[in-house]
Structures are given as structure tokens and as C-alpha cells.
Amino acid sequence: xxxxxxxxxxxxxxxxxxxxxxxxxxxxxxxxxxxxxxxxxxxxxxxxxxxxxxxxxxxxxxxxxxxxxxxxxxxxxxxxxxxxxxxxxxxxxxxxxxxxxxx
Amino acid sequence: xxxxxxxxxxxxxxxxxxxxxxxxxxxxxxxxxxxxxxxxxxxxxxxxxxxxxxxxxxxxxxxxxxxxxxxxxxxxxxxxxxxxxxxxxxxxxxxxxxxxxxxxxxxxxxxxxxxxxxxxxxxxxxxxxxxxxxxxxxxxxxxxxxxxxxxxxxxxxxxxxxxxxxxxxxxxxxxxxxxxxxxxxxxxxxxxxxxxxxxxxxxxxxxxxxxxxxxxxxxxxxxxxxxxxxxxxxxxxxxxxxxxxxxxxxxxxxxxxxxxxxxxxxxxxxxxxxxxxxxxxxxxxxxxxxxxxxxxxxxxxxxxxxxxxxxxxxxxxxxxxxxxxxxxxxxxxxxxxxxxxxxxxxxxxxxxxxxxxxxxxxxxxxxxxxxxxxxxxxxxxxxxxxxxxxxxxxxxxxxxxxxxx
Amino acid sequence: xxxxxxxxxxxxxxxxxxxxxxxxxxxxxxxxxxxxxxxxxxxxxxxxxxxxxxxxxxxxxxxxxxxxxxxxxxxxxxxxxxxxxxxxxxxxxxxxxxxxxxxxxxxxxxxxxxxxxxxxxxxxxxxxxxxxxxxxxxxxxxxxxxxxxxxxxxxxxxxxxxxxxxxxxxxx
Numbered sequence: 001x002x003x004x005x006x007x008x009x010x011x012x013x014x015x016x017x018x019x020x021x022x023x024x025x026x027x028x029x030x031x032x033x034x035x036x037x038x039x040x041x042x043x044x045x046x047x048x049x050x051x052x053x054x055x056x057x058x059x060x061x062x063x064x065x066x067x068x069x070x071x072x073x074x075x076x077x078x079x080x081x082x083x084x085x086x087x088x089x090x091x092x093x094x095x096x097x098x099x100x101x102x103x
Numbered sequence: 104x105x106x107x108x109x110x111x112x113x114x115x116x117x118x119x120x121x122x123x124x125x126x127x128x129x130x131x132x133x134x135x136x137x138x139x140x141x142x143x144x145x146x147x148x149x150x151x152x153x154x155x156x157x158x159x160x161x162x163x164x165x166x167x168x169x170x171x172x173x174x175x176x177x178x179x180x181x182x183x184x185x186x187x188x189x190x191x192x193x194x195x196x197x198x199x200x201x202x203x204x205x206x207x208x209x210x211x212x213x214x215x216x217x218x219x220x221x222x223x224x225x226x227x228x229x230x231x232x233x234x235x236x237x238x239x240x241x242x243x244x245x246x247x248x249x250x251x252x253x254x255x256x257x258x259x260x261x262x263x264x265x266x267x268x269x270x271x272x273x274x275x276x277x278x279x280x281x282x283x284x285x286x287x288x289x290x291x292x293x294x295x296x297x298x299x300x301x302x303x304x305x306x307x308x309x310x311x312x313x314x315x316x317x318x319x320x321x322x323x324x325x326x327x328x329x330x331x332x333x334x335x336x337x338x339x340x341x342x343x344x345x346x347x348x349x350x351x352x353x354x355x356x357x358x359x360x361x362x363x364x365x366x367x368x369x370x371x372x373x374x375x376x377x378x379x380x381x382x383x384x385x386x387x388x389x390x391x392x393x394x395x396x397x398x399x400x401x402x403x404x405x406x407x408x409x410x411x412x413x414x415x416x417x418x419x420x421x422x423x424x425x426x427x428x429x430x431x432x433x434x435x436x437x438x439x440x441x442x443x444x445x446x447x448x449x450x451x452x453x454x455x456x457x458x459x460x461x462x463x464x465x466x467x468x469x470x471x472x473x474x475x476x477x478x479x480x481x482x483x484x485x486x487x488x489x490x491x492x493x494x495x496x497x498x499x500x501x502x503x504x505x506x507x508x
Numbered sequence: 509x510x511x512x513x514x515x516x517x518x519x520x521x522x523x524x525x526x527x528x529x530x531x532x533x534x535x536x537x538x539x540x541x542x543x544x545x546x547x548x549x550x551x552x553x554x555x556x557x558x559x560x561x562x563x564x565x566x567x568x569x570x571x572x573x574x575x576x577x578x579x580x581x582x583x584x585x586x587x588x589x590x591x592x593x594x595x596x597x598x599x600x601x602x603x604x605x606x607x608x609x610x611x612x613x614x615x616x617x618x619x620x621x622x623x624x625x626x627x628x629x630x631x632x633x634x635x636x637x638x639x640x641x642x643x644x645x646x647x648x649x650x651x652x653x654x655x656x657x658x659x660x661x662x663x664x665x666x667x668x669x670x671x672x673x674x675x676x677x678x679x680x
Binding site: 001002003004005006007008009010011013014015016017018019020021022024025026027028031032033034035036038039041044045048049052053056057059060062063065066067069070071072073074075076077078080081082083084085087088091093094 | 509512513516520521524525527528530536539540543546547548550553554556557558559561562565566570571573574579581582584585587588593594595596597600603604606608609610611614615617618619621622625626627628629631632635637640641644645650652654655658659662663664665666668669670673674675
Binding site for chain 3: 130133205235236237240241243244246247248250251254255258264271277280297
């Protein structure tokens with residue numbers, strides 16, 4: 001293996017920033033969730049890179065990454081269910097227009 | 104002699120030597136050889152696919168009491184080539200309003216999701232693409248890519264019926280992945296490894312089919328549902344929603360879907376052979392005897408594997424041409440209310456018996472595994488009969504019996 | 509330039525280009541499909557890092573379940589088939605500036621990690637990552653508790669998602 005650890009870390013940092021840009025810029029709620037998925041993937045890349053480059057016999061990095069998979073799946077399921085429920089009520093998923101607690 | 108025992112390595116070292124004597128660096132030569140290997144494997148899979156078109160048409164004809172193609176070539180063997188020529192010269196239509204890039208990518212993705220399965224399929228103990236140690240999960244991953252291809256096809260066609268068919272098909276495939284994953288854990292438990300070569304080698308004494316017949320039956324049902332073939336073919340029900348998600352596809356693009364489906368069915372036949380019927384081996388210890396040493400020659404093993412895969416494919420076709428279509432809500436209810444609990448019960452049973460009898464003799468192990476499967480099957484049949492009795496009584500006396508299942 | 513480095517660069521470029529397309533495409537369905545490409549790039553990176561199990565789990569869970577969920581959500585939450593109106597905020601240039609600062613900061617932190625340019629040691633030959641991972645997830649001293657907590661979390665998410673997305677007949 002001839003790839004320095006730094007390359008993986010920089011790639012993950014850039015991916016995280018792009019995801020952050022998506023979360024803060026997009027108006028559609030589903031598109032915001034897409035940005036969150038990118039950020040979670042950047043975290044996973046970091047975890048697995050550190051697992052491989054420090055001590056592959058100790059499974060902390062991979063176990064953590066598996067738990068992050070589970071958390072991401074749960075979060076997407078609940079988030080999209082909420083968005084679909086809000087859409088049924090308000091007929092819109094633009095985040096700016098969902099600004100009242102009632103009505 | 105080395106070629107007989109280890110053909111792939113022999114050819115690989117020969118090519119690498121050839122390329123390095125031509126002046127290429129070792130790394131470049133290795134990459135070139137790998138690329139050639141991939142191309143050869145894909146070509147082999149696609150040529151087999153052409154043969155499968157002929158097999159499918161002959162078998163469906165025999166099931167329907169007719170002869171099938173017998174005009175072109177002996178026994179109609181040139182028929183698939185005529186089909187290919189017909190598909191290639193058909194007009195290639197892209198519907199107005201369709202998403203052009205997605206519309207053209209979908210058939211390629213669908214075929215790709217099948218061909219990548221051939222990378223892990225071991226034809227013999229030394230003829231295989233790569234020996235992944237997570238090969239069993241790789242099967243599910245390839246199925247997920249197929250699901251993606253179908254939903255892209257349905258959406259990009261800009262057609263209500265296509266979208267409806269795609270939704271149904273995706274609901275089908277995603278639902279039936281669950282019993283399949285649970286059942287794929289059973290050969291993993293029995294063989295202690297997820298690699299398909301390891302599972303095949305672990306069956307050299309006794310096929311996993313005899314250890315867990317219920318697992319094989321559930322895998323068969325889930326595989327047929329994953330393939331989207333009858334009786335689970337609501338997505339392309341010709342009499343209902345007019346070819347489902349591939350309505351708008353003509354010519355060679357439809358050819359890719361068709362060829363992909365047939366190859367997928369054969370590949371699943373191959374996986375059934377590997378996971379439950381011993382794959383390229385499984386001779387019950389016969390190959391240890393000196394008289395049967397020829398059973399370990401890779402080409403004989405490949406022939407054995409292809410025969411078993413053809414038998415699995417024949418069972419899938421048999422089910423297709425004998426059973427009527429199942430309605431979508433019955434399909435999903437069957438999965439969630441019957442297959443998932445049953446597969447969980449079978450898994451827990453297998454894991455339990457495997458642990459408890461870890462040190463027991465072989466015959467006790469086999470008998471108790473098979474016996475526990477039989478007990479589960481009897482209990483399940485009794486439960487189904489009770490449920491059927493209750494439903495029939497409800498229909499007879501006019502009282503609604505809860506959900507239609 | 510070894511083959512692994514070339515593969516890393518190709519996968520990295522694919523990943524970053526797909527990520528940029530995810531956050532900038534107007535057509536939301538295309539954005540979801542660019543996410544699929546980005547997730548595939550991440551799977552290639554996992555394969556380079558020899559985390560076999562995570563490669564297939566990434567494809568099965570992210571591409572096979574989460575991306576399909578996104579595609580369904582995109583299809584079910586629109587009144588018409590086209591995306592209308594602005595898709596990004598008016599102040600996107602300010603956000604871009606902030607994000608550039610944050611990314612530069614993260615890269616500087618990455619440089620500051622001790623021995624950041626190191627190459628990894630060889631994987632021990634007898635280490636089967638899959639079985640070792642499985643053991644570590646069910647051993648009491650290691651990661652059994654997070655594993656069980658994740659299962660409870662998934663159960664809660666399952667019940668919550670089914671309830672939130674269901675149409676109840678007696679709405680107010």
C-alpha cells in the first residue's frame with residue numbers, strides 16, 4: 001500500500017465541506033438530507049482510514065463505522081418519513097416555507 | 104500437467120512472461136493480464152447467455168406441449184442468433200420527454216449487475232475470478248444494483264405504466280432481499296466462512312441441502328422473487344400493465360434487459376448449486392478414492408458445476424411455466440407475514456443445533472439438523488392448515504376473517 | 509505512481525465531482541443519482557483500505573436501501589414532475605466562503621496529525637477482518653453494548669418511520 005494517510009484525510013475533509021455546503025445552501029428538505037449523507041460518508045472514510053493505518057488488528061475503527069452505518073440508515077428513514085408526512089399536510093417540502101408550528 | 108491442474112495461473116504466468124519479454128514493466132503486464140481475464144470472463148458469460156435463450160425457448164415450448172424453435176439450424180440452435188439480429192436492426196426509440204442519459208444507462212446497469220456476479224462464481228477449485236471473503240454479501244450487493252437499474256428505467260421512461268411497474272418491482276425486490284439475507288447466513292454458519300469457495304469445500308462430505316432443506320426452499324422462493332420472474336412478475340405482467348418498466352425500450356436496449364434476466368436466472372441457479380448442492384465438488388468423499396481421482400480435475404469440476412447450475416435454472420423455469428401470477432399485496436403479505444418469520448426460525452434453529460452438536464459425530468449432526476427442519480416444516484404446515492380452515496369458515500359463514508392473506 | 513495511487517486518485521476525483529454535482533444539480537432526482545455515484549466512490553476507497561465487509565455493507569445499505577429511499581422520497585414529494593423555483597439560497601456565495609475556510613482549517617488539522625504522511629504497516633496475514641469484526645461486535649469487553657444500542661435505535665427508527673409516514677384515518 002503506497003498511499004499516505006494524509007490523502008485519505010484531505011479527501012474526507014473536502015467531502016465533509018461539500019456536504020456542509022449542500023446542507024446550508026439547498027432549500028429542498030430532501031436535498032438537505034443528501035448533504036447530511038455526504039458528511040456521514042466523510043466521517044466513515046476517516047474512521048476506516050485510521051483503523052487501517054494505526055492497528056488493523058484492533059477493530060475499533062471498523063466497529064465504529066458499522067455503528068455509523070446503522071445511525072445513518074435510521075436517521076434517513078425517520079427524516080424521510082417526517083418529510084413525507086409534512087408534505088401531505090403542507091404540500092411543500094421547501095424548508096423555508098415550513099415555518100409555522102400549526103397550520 | 105500444470106495446465107490441467109491450475110489453468111488460470113498457468114495462462115496468467117504465460118501471458119505475464121510474454122508481456123515482460125516484450126518490454127512492459129511487471130505492474131503494467133499484470134494489469135493488462137487482469138484486463139484480458141475480465142474480458143474473457145464477460146465474453147464467456149454473454150456467450151452462455153445466448154445459449155440460455157435457446158434453452159429457455161425450448162423448455163417453455165415443451166412445458167406447453169409444443170416443439171419450440173426447430174427450423175433454423177439443427178434443433179433450432181441458430182435461433183438465438185436470429186433473435187439477436189432481429190433486435191439489433193429494430194428501430195431505437197427514445198420517447199419524447201424521457202431523460203435521455205438515464206434512459207440509456209438503465210439497461211446497461213441492469214446487465215452490469217448480473218455480469219459482476221460472475222467475478223465470484225467458482226467454476227472449479229482453481230477456476231474463479233476472485234475469492235472474496237464476503238462473497239455471500241456480494242450477491243446481495245449485486246441485487247441492490249439491479250434494483251437501482253429498474254427504478255431508473257421506470258422513471259426515465261416518462262410513462263405511468265413504466266413507473267407503476269418499476270415501483271412494484273422495487274417493492275418486490277427490496278422485500279424479498281430480507282429472507283434471502285437471513286437464509287444466506289445458514290450456509291455461512293454451516294461452513295464457518297462467507298467465501299463461496301469455502302462453502303463449496305465444506306460440502307465435500309455432505310450437501311447443505313440435506314442439512315437444511317427448508318433453507319433451500321426459502322432461498323428458491325426469494326431468488327425467484329429477486330429475479331422478477333413468474334410467479335412474482337407483476338412488474339412485467341404482459342396481460343396487466345403491458346411489460347411494466349420496460350415498455351418504452353425497443354431493440355437492443357430491451358435485448359439487454361432480456362439477456363440480463365436470463366443470465367441472472369442462470370447465475371442464481373449457479374448460486375443454488377454452490378450454496379446447497381455442493382457446487383463444483385460435493386462428491387460425498389468419493390474423490391478421496393484412488394479410482395475417482397479424475398474428479399478433482401478442474402475441467403471436470405467445471406462441467407459438474409455447469410450441470411448443477413443448469414438443473415437449478417431448470418427448476419426456476421419449471422416454477423415459472425407452471426404457476427399463475429401472484430397479486431402484489433399477496434406477494435408482500437407472503438413475504439412479511441410468512442417468509443421472514445419462517446427464515447428467522449430456521450436460522451435460529453440452525454445456529455442452535457450447530458452450537459449444541461459442535462463435537463458430535465457426523466451422522467448424529469446430519470440427522471438432527473434434517474430432523475429439526477422436518478419438525479419446523481410440519482409445525483408450519485399445521486399452522487397454515489389452521490389458518491386456512493379459519494379463513495374458509497369465515498367465508499362460508501360470511502364473517503370477515505381479518506386481512507385477506 | 510503505483511497502481512493503487514492511480515486508483516485512489518480516480519476514485520477520489522469521481523467522489524468529489526459526484527459530491528459537487530449532488531449539491532448543485534437543479535434536478536433533484538439527478539442529485540439522488542449523483543449521490544449513488546459518490547457512495548460507490550466511497551466503496552472503492554473502502555476496498556483500497558482492505559475493509560472488505562464495509563465495502564459490501566456500503567453498497568447493500570447505502571446504495572441498495574438509503575439511495576432507493578431518497579429516490580422514492582423525491583418522487584413522492586412533488587406536485588409536478590419538474591423542479592420549480594430556486595433550488596439554492598440567495599446567499600450561497602457567503603456559505604461557499606465559509607465552507608472554504610472550514611475545509612482549509614480541516615486540511616491544516618490533518619497536516620498537524622503526528623506522522624500524517626505515513627504509509628500503513630502490512631496487514632497481518634492471518635487476520636480475517638470479517639470474522640474479527642464479528643467477534644468484536646459480540647464480545648462483552650469490546651463493542652457489544654454499542655451494537656445492542658444500535659439495534660434498539662433501529663427498532664425505534666422503524667416504529668417511528670412507519671408511524672410518521674402512515675395516513676391515519678382519524679386526522680383532525
